[in-house]
Amino acid sequence: MGAPGSQASLREANSGRIVEAVKLYGKITQVELAAATGLSPATVSNIVKQLLAAGIVQTSITTRSGRRAQQVSLVRSSELSVGVHIGRRAAEVIVADASYSVNARQSFPLPADHRHDTTLDRIALLVAELTEQLGASLDDVDAVGVALPARTGLPAAAGLPGWEDVRVEAVLERRLRRGILVTSEAEAAAVAESRYGSLRGVTTGLLVRASHNVDGCILLEGLPHRGVGGIAGALGHVRVDASGPICRCGARGCLNTVVTSDAMAEDLRVSHGPMGLRAIVAAARAGDPGCRQVVADAAAVVGGVVADAAMLLGPECVTIAGELAAAGDVFCDPIREALASRPLLSRAIVVRESECQDPEARGALALAHDAVSPSLMTQEV
Amino acid sequence: MERPIPLLSLRAISKHFGGVEALMDVDLDVHRGEVVALVGDNAAGKSTLARIVAGIHRPDSGTILIDGEPVTIPNAQAAFSHGIAPVFQELALPENLDVTSNIFLGREHSVRGLLDVDAMDDLARSYLNRLHSRIPDLRAPLYTLSAGQRQCVAIARTLVANPRLVVLDEPTASLSVSQTAEVLTYVDGLRDMGLGVILISHNLTDVRAVADRVEVLRHGRNNGSFSASEATYEEILAAITGATRSAPRR
Known part of the structure; x- marks a missing residue:
């Protein structure tokens, strides 16, 4: 030294x-x-x-x-890390080494309202199988990061029905005997985008995750900002309708009572029959007018909330992730218009689609790896 | 919007094997881009129904409509020409042949009397990619592949015919979790390609994950039709076990 x-x-x-x-x-x-x-x-x-x-x-x-x-x-270090994303209708598991080149990946569809015992059992088996596929064992895994559609400390807002009292960390730790880090999918996606995707190099940014419901994450100095009680960036609980229905969190008229996959499916039921979120997004991309309308209307409401958030935050860049982002400009353009309609908002705010594959799983993996690996700052060169 | 004419309609299908009443007045509709799951206890008639659609059994009575036109499916070749591609529980693929040969078995491409191996390799690769499969070596004989990869080859075989309806009988039985995940992803892929799919399975989690509609058979009869995203496990189980009975249709 x-x-x-x-x-x-x-x-x-x-x-x-x-x-x-x-x-x-x-x-x-x-x-x-x-x-x-x-x-x-x-x-x-x-x-x-x-x-x-x-x-x-x-x-x-x-x-x-x-x-x-x-x-x-x-x-390439021999140590592997695992990233897991459990969503409403699908889960992804990725296994990667320290250089974050993804080595094994598997996604699988999940039923609506999937049960925690079956799903966590499958996740644990899948982590073990994927690690074996790489010629390694669970002993070579340093950490497992899990992204869930819920915020730690906000049980009422849990995104998976029936999972409210499930201690995912404890269940997986017992099964895998590895350190488990649980995070929200919005935060994980923001971390992934800031390291590998569209928020790279951005100091002040906002990630909007629009899926079965809406969540967000604020990046300050390039790092996720959780705020007191982990509430920062919870765009889904911004009030959009003062006389609207009661949200699962107990408040009235939250964005999550207005823009949800269920509400979108309900709007299309008479004309299109029952449709899932993936099908709605695919049809909107393919140009189906009804589905485009529903997606654009949802985006306009989200855009209003994003514009309000941008007034408070002044972000350089807003990234749209989640299943609805797959609709492309059908979903992103109304958000751009909502931002442009506020004269004070700088025209320099860029709205981008997610540029990262499996941002939730990758972000969870990165956070879990950081939590266990010692800083290389101190290493002698 | 009027629901379009179903790709496949079965009306009042009955089938007896001696004294066994395998199917009794069974109705089933499958639309394009729809995954219909057939569930039920052992001997509820699921596989018999699949075999009737595949042309292996002939119904004693009832009508089969394809695109609204009444048809007969007297044998497997007829099913093939109607664009129906079945994958049965016993895969029955020659294990000593490689992946490409298996996919094109009986339907080989040739140029001037010689096998067009390159074209078949390219096509085989494109079918496997469409199914998100990860089989690195197409020259590998089938016995070197995992059960999930073989299942994938069996499903890829169905794509050669450019089918409109794929019938999968217990595709995830005895597969590991990652292989099950692959097969379920294939089924999603078939739907995205606009094909109709009949999926027979015992596993309600798998069924509810990929199916659009769940049709319950009990003792060879329809016993309920459920939207997969709305029905709970309990409702479907109750119909399978006979705790609830659906009113006879029509």
């Missing part, structure tokens, strides 16, 4: 920042590293050479906007 203020200590601090950035993004080009750390391209290039010689990172050639680029990743 060099003396404080010396050239040597500065260099150590800089390599620490680079390793930290590589760890955060998994695979990153040198150009992006310079942007992420604020170091000059020359410094990045020198430090990467040293780290390469020390066997801490590996490099590969890739192309970035048509140019050859040097991609940097951590030397």
Whole structure:
């Protein structure tokens, strides 16, 4: 360790920042590293050479906007992490190593109102099977992150009916004997987008997760902001109808009483027969006028709430994730219009679709991995 | 909006095997892009109904309508020409042949009398991709594949004929969780392609996960029709066990 203020200590601090950035993004080009750390391209290039010689990172050639680029990743560690997303109608499990290159993935459809015992049993079996597929065992797994459509500390707002009293952490810990980290799907998606997707490099951002109901996550200084009691960003519980019905949380007229997959299906019942959310989104994309109308109307209501939130937050970027984001511009354009209709809101606010595959599972995996892996800042270079 | 004419309609189908009344006045409709689950106890008549649709058994009485036109399905070839592709519990695929050969068995593509292996490989790959399958090597003989991958080959075989209706009899029986997940994802994929699917299964979780409609058979008779996303396990179980009886239709 060099003396404080010396050239040597500065260099150590800089390599620490680079390793930290590589760890955060998994695979990153040198150009992006310079942007992420604020170091000059020359410094990045020198430090990467040293780290390469020390066997801490590996490099590969890739192309970035048509140019050859040097991609940097951590030397593949044998440790694996698991990310799980349990949604209303589907679950995904991914297993990845420390460089976050996803190694195994399986999604499976779930019944409406699926039961916690059956689902958690299947998740536990699936984690074990996927780990085995990679030639590893559960002992090689350092952590398991689980994203749920619920917020910790807000039991009344649990997104999975019948799961209100289930201690997912304890059940999975007993089955898998691994450290389990439970998070909300909105927060997990925000973490994934900020590391690998559309919120990369964004300091103040908002993630809107529009699915069977709506939730959100605020990014401040690039990190999810939970607020007191984990309530920050709960867009689904913003009041949109002062005389509306009572929400599951007990308040009146929450967004989640107005924009839900059930309400959308109900609007289409007479004309289209019973439809699931996935079918509605697929039909809207294919240009079915009725489904487009229902999705656009939902987006307009969400857009109003997003515009209100943007007035308070002043985000650089709003990312739309979740099943409804798959409807593309049918869902995103009304939100853009709602933002544009407020004169004070900067026109610079970008509304993007999610750019990450399985952002919930990937974010949960990243959070769980961070929770157990020691910071590389202190590592000698 | 008027519900369109069903892809397949069975009306008052009955079938006896000697003294056994396998099916009694059974009705069933399957629309395009719809997954209809057939559930029921052992010997409720599920597989018999599937075999009638596949042309293996002939009904004693009743009508089969395809696109609203009455048809007869006297044999498997007739079912094939109507665009019906069945996958039965016993897969009956030759295990010494590789993936591509199995998919195109009996329907090989050839150029000037020679097998067009490259074209078949490309097509086989595209079928497997459409089903989100992960079989790395198409040259691998079937016995080297897992049960789930073989199930996938059996389902991919049905795509060669460009079918309109796929009949799956217990596709997830004896599969592991990840293989079950794959098969259920395939079924979702078939629906997204606009095909009609008849799914026979004992597992209510699997059924409710992918089906649009659940039809209950009990002792060879219709005993209830449920929307899969709205009916609870208890309602469906009650119909299977006979705790509730549906009023006879029509």
